[in-house]
Amino acid sequence: MTMGNLFYLFTIAITVLIPLTYLIRYRQKEREARNRLNKSLKSGMGEPVSLHPVIDPYRCISIGGCVKACPEGEILGIINGRAQLLSPSKCIGHGACLTACPVDAITLVFGTERRGVEIPHVKETFETNVPGLYIAGELGGMGLIRNAVTQGREAVENIARSIQRHDPSVYDLVIVGAGPAGLAATLQAQKEKLRYLTLEQEDIGGAILSYPRQKLVMTQPMEIPLYGKYKHREIRKEELLSLWHEIIRKTGVGIQTREKLVNVERPNGYFQVTTSKGEYMAQRVLLAIGRRGTPRKLGVPGETSSKVAYKLIEPEQYRGNTVLVVGGGDSAVEAALALAEQSGTRVFLSYRKNVFSRIKEKNQQRISRAIQAGQVKVLFESHVKEIRRENVLIEQKSQSFILPNDYVFIFIGGEMPTKFLRKLGIDIEVKFGQK
Known part of the structure; x- marks a missing residue:
């Protein structure tokens, strides 16, 4: 056999083997994905409990970017050439799949056709149906520390654009809650030079304080106002609280702890915020109190x-x-x-x-x-x-x-503070697989 024939056979072998190897691996991954989905359905894990992706099969081009992007592991997979949620109950709403999809085939929704989720009515600016009253963080249905920090920051950016300073005795903004969303909102309020007041019924950290000692908290890289980029993906409870206290010390932001919100009314154009220790007047109010309630x-x-x-x-x-x-x-x-x-x-x-x-x-x-x-x-x-x-x-x-x-x-x-929110006039929507 001549060298030319050997080269010809080698070229054919490579041309056939590479696609064949890829196809075998692709089919193996698809079988694994199908088995994982069947296991989830048989064990009663087929219903998402949080914000989760819905994939449009007509747009999906099955390149698997969403599968690789999910920080929780094998939550998504490719079946029949289309991305699919394999472990719905374990999806916690990172939203990394949405960002990774190049063809906008993914939509993040609350609830499913069979199970509704109660969500306060909130606009894209984080303002509720009550003008001047805003919600950020987990209370609005968006879990995870990074999401809460982002929402707290963006909510105050929107609030700052709407403020008109008149009466010096009235706060521009009262922030309720000093968890991740409330702390980020407080930092952004200081950055925007707003006259603000932050109230927390317990201590700095909010619901994080109730975590067991040394609990590993999952997060994502995030931008913290007046601090900069936080790059870690995992952090212990104590380290996270230490980070918050360090940021507060360096920035000098003020937070009034051990002061519980009692009521919010609007008797004369301004909000009257009543707490366990006093009353405050404000142009805007941001609720960052989480969903756990009681x-x-x-x-x-x-x-x-x-x-x-x-x-x-x-x-x-x-x-x-x-x-x-x-x-x-x-x-x-x-x-x-x-x-x-x-x-x-x-x-x-x-x-x-x-x-x-x-x-x-x-x-x-x-x-x-x-x-x-x-x-x-x-x-x-x-x-x-x-x-x-x-x-x-x-x-x-x-x-x-x-x-x-x-x-x-x-x-x-926990019981979501639905009764309290309705008392403030905030509409509560029940989402069945909707944005």
Whole structure:
């Protein structure tokens, strides 16, 4: 065989092998994606719980940019040549897929056709249907620290353009809440040289304060007013709070803590903001109070006992005790894991469903290891019927039993402050797969 023939055969082989290898790998990935989707549907994980993408099959060109862009891992995949949500319940609304799509085939929506989500009516400027009253952050349905920071900053940029200074005794802006959205709004207000006041009913950090010690907080690179670019993707609770305090110290922004919002009225053209400590007049009000509101209760006998709590801050305090955690989301799983790390602590986790359907992949892996190691005993398809002084009455698959117990932690979500928002005149919309 001549060199020319060898070169010819080599060229043919390369021409065939490269596309064939790509096709085999493509088909393998598609099978994996289909298996992941089927697993999600069979285990009841087919419903998104937050803001999530809807892909237009007629626009999608299946290059996979959205799949690679998702920071949560294999949430999206390619099936039948089109991008598809494989693990809907684990999507937490990063929105990176939307940015990565070059053909605008992705829309971010709230709720689904079957499950509605209550969202306050908010314009693109973050102003509600009540003129001058704004909402930013998780309260508006947009989770994640980066999103909250961005919304807090952009809301104040819009507010600054609408302010007309007249009465020096009236604040340009009152910001309610000092979590990520409220802090970013405060920094932007100082940057805009507004006469502002920030109120927080607890302490700086908002809901972050209720996270367990050393909780790993997922975030994305973000632009913080008066600070600059924050580039990390993961940060511990304590590090995040330390960052906020450092920014506050360096910028000199003012925040009044331990002051709870009571009411907002508009008697004479200006907002009258009533708190637990006084009254303030303002041209604009920005609510950055989150969605958790009041912790949701089980509604069972004994729940008012001092042994029951709705947040876990220092798990080491419960070393050597028998503890029951109720819930099946990330907060419940992370609390159970934090308690299980304490020497001599016996941890039980009660969840009403038969599988964890809403937790992050990392938490799924961690809780699986803890279960296998005997560190956490999970009671699937169970309900707490009564909380007693030395034990808890549990019902599991129609069978009741008594579980010895010292402490109970309940993580079943929070009641959104819908009643309070409606009292302020804010319209609440129920979104069924809509923007």
